[in-house]
Amino acid sequence: VEAGRRSHWGWGHDAARPSGDALDGLAGLLSARFGEPATVRAPVPLEDVELPPSRVAPPSSLARLCRADPYERCLHHYGRSFRDVLRGSRGEFPHPPDLVAYPETEEDVVALLEWCSQAGIAALPYGGGSSVVGGVEPLVGDGFRGVVTLDLSRLAGVVELDRRSLAARVRAGTFGPALEDALRREGLTFRHFPQSFEFSTVGGWIATRSGGHFATRYTHVDDLLEAVRLVGPAGVLETRRVPASGAGPAPERLVLGSEGALGVVTEAWLRVRPRPDARARATLRFGSVERAVEAVRALAQSGLEPANCRLLDPAEALVGGAGDGSTAVVLVGFEAAGRPVGALLDAALEVVADHGAVVAEREVLDPPARAASGTALVTDSGSAGAPGAAPSGGGGGGAGPAGAAEAWRRSFLGAPYVRDALVLCGAVCETFETAVTWDRFEALDEAVRQAAAAAFAEATGGRGSVTCRFTHVYPDGPAPYYTVVAPGRAGAELEQWQVVKEACSDALLAAGGTITHHHAVGRDHLRWYLAERPPAFGAVLAAAKKLLDPAGVCNPGVLVPLA
């Protein structure tokens, strides 16, 4: 076992996952919450996993790029959804990729796609493998001789930096921390922090239209992309490097969200920016969720565009340590480079005052040189909310109370580890994230909670919890994010999960939401995606795939249904 290599079944590194007493403690909490005994299960070790034999061998010219050992095949078998982690921890790896290829150049990608197209082998692009929607799982039907997963992690690095235009040319396999490390040396940041940040890549972000953890404005990778290069089996689609254009429909928007179905994103020009050095934040409490929602709506429509604007329902606030479970909590924050933001926070507090906000904490850290109202009034080390400071990587850099920022960073990036621990404790978990216009939010919220309750009644003995937060807010609506946890029956968790997943997804869609705001479609959301997507646009995507990927080998079954 290599030191530090990633877990073959769970999120990130095994050593970072709660274990021992922490795991037992979590099981105890689950037992207390749901009134059923929870026992800790140990994941099946890699050496006990049985894999089907690899069905294909690479041509000699590509052999140097390919691996077929059990670790590689298990690591690339799944993404990291609840189902993935459950099956992986059980040692179930029934349809692994036959080969894992590590292209080191774009020419390698071209050669691999050419081979796969000619040989009738499915080619699955793989960045960090953090998909929670079955985006990288080799379920490709019976039409292929085998599956090769293309792990892009060796096609990595910042290859060009245009300081005048604040843009960087980056290879697709670059992971979040490596990108930020390279930019930090120049005083810059991409400032895109999806929760998967540590274990996801630039190409994966683009292919899945990932959302960063900022609540407004420059948070989706869609808006941070200047140009992109995609390699399909039938050729290259490279967009022009311009700040904007009105020349026909935007070609880069076809690549954004293409999820590997049209080919492999190999590199992109990203818009970068100076690192923020001013931050202000506040924690607000409300007597009811309804009032908190109205306050957040007012903020979202104020034009202030806070970097952070996270509404937590009482239960979510309790779980996250941001409240005592009696009140809804809103975390609001601003940040900027080179200018104070305290006045923006004041303006935001004025907006929410009309909605009964109680300011529990307030903190302003403006840059020393030009500080206007820049005194730290309250410093709290426990709760979430210092937005920009969050995943600042090793070096930190910039203002911000090290304690609070670091705690938030750990909590934010560590959440997937806790989810994995819940799986080992026998829980059934899922998150549902959507976006909906304000006029429909209350009905959607009620529909999701009722659907979950009905699913619990059917599948989990009536036991289960639903919590909600807003991860992003827009002038025309919020992006609610539901976390569902229920006690599982050993061996039946997949079926229980299925009942919950279908009920809540049906409810989301029927109530006017989208099946995904930032988790993508993959294989798990395909059914609802087909219901949501304009049929005519589906036909266009199928035609685009036929043109770029005539043999249909690129991530088969994603976006375009298997024939």
Added chain:
Amino acid sequence: VEAGRRSHWGWGHDAARPSGDALDGLAGLLSARFGEPATVRAPVPLEDVELPPSRVAPPSSLARLCRADPYERCLHHYGRSFRDVLRGSRGEFPHPPDLVAYPETEEDVVALLEWCSQAGIAALPYGGGSSVVGGVEPLVGDGFRGVVTLDLSRLAGVVELDRRSLAARVRAGTFGPALEDALRREGLTFRHFPQSFEFSTVGGWIATRSGGHFATRYTHVDDLLEAVRLVGPAGVLETRRVPASGAGPAPERLVLGSEGALGVVTEAWLRVRPRPDARARATLRFGSVERAVEAVRALAQSGLEPANCRLLDPAEALVGGAGDGSTAVVLVGFEAAGRPVGALLDAALEVVADHGAVVAEREVLDPPARAASGTALVTDSGSAGAPGAAPSGGGGGGAGPAGAAEAWRRSFLGAPYVRDALVLCGAVCETFETAVTWDRFEALDEAVRQAAAAAFAEATGGRGSVTCRFTHVYPDGPAPYYTVVAPGRAGAELEQWQVVKEACSDALLAAGGTITHHHAVGRDHLRWYLAERPPAFGAVLAAAKKLLDPAGVCNPGVLVPLA
């Protein structure tokens, strides 16, 4: 002649165009500028225009929607580019639409497209007819029995308003002033003011990805569109009404910029907002264009996102009355609803101070209730720059010095009338607008000016002027807008124009710009569009057209070349 009907050959209403002494004065200015006598030519009146007979008659079920009188056929023959106005004023209308249809419902659109598809007749969607790129001109090759122009102006009106989500469902044929009038009654605005505002429609904006006159942020219609409905001969493409989604490539982005080639936009949900009541602006002068460019770059990268940030080179400043021709001028402005913006202007002035900006005027009009630094320091009635107040329609509403705002409004919206007058005075005119990354701007600017000079040497006796402003700025680059005016030779203006157009367009593209930032592609830009667009994306667009418009009748020759 109906009172107030639009000019059959020129911009807007004939009565609003400079005439008499004003026109003679303009001719005098041209003579003085270029050292050649300029004479005023009268446009050929409608009754002297000879039109080819209409080749098609509508089926009886559609006859009530169709017109074929000379005024309608001339009005819809051209857009309003230099070439269009020149040909129209000469009385040249050689290939008018055979019929002009005014659908009143979406069902009418469906029926018209069905008839055209079955009968082999080209169908050209037409909003306000303000295209400057040949987007509505019936040049459709030999493959059609005739041409029907679909004038959408009767499919108009705000049909639904969601106040909670700040969104309005609007029919495609709604003109700018009608939209703003309807929203103003609710205290709202769409805040999208392309220069064509008075004579362009919501559907036209969407089909051409129009740009508003604000310099940053919410200025392109792309970002203001919540959902859209497009009717093609083979069916409807309607996107879901959600604030955001990560479900596959964005379907609405295929409609944005589709220029009628995929069908007819019939309605859209637009994001509206409270009307701004706070404004601040300043006029800055610089010793050199280079320093002004660096100042604007700093502003664009500051995160302040001014509503207005317009750089005028010395000649452009002189023409627009914003300077004396000796210095570059930058107009910067902010606006907001319900909160002061004076501090933002102060921050902007701090940013540009390092680049040698001299503040010629400064004006802050913050809302009375919450004004912070809200005193009008300088009120100037002559020059451009009060952004939000600009095309506020009849009622005005909100702060802003009525004189300056009104002057700016008249100048902004009146510019096309002046261009038409220049045409009557014999000038050859064109505007080139692009966007380019900052690192390439200087080289592009030099290339365009050299190309224009070479074209003048070839075609206009070495005479001609080139001025430049930035209409929009992005963190990664500006959108330069070049205005070219040269003295024409009577009868040879089209050929002279062609030389200038090709030289400057070639130069723009070779220097890394886009062929259009906000004027669209139409027929005039097709050659450069095909060079700029990723070929694979062109194949996707052709496939999309085949699916939505199997008979290929929708605006033939636009985006997808004629076979």
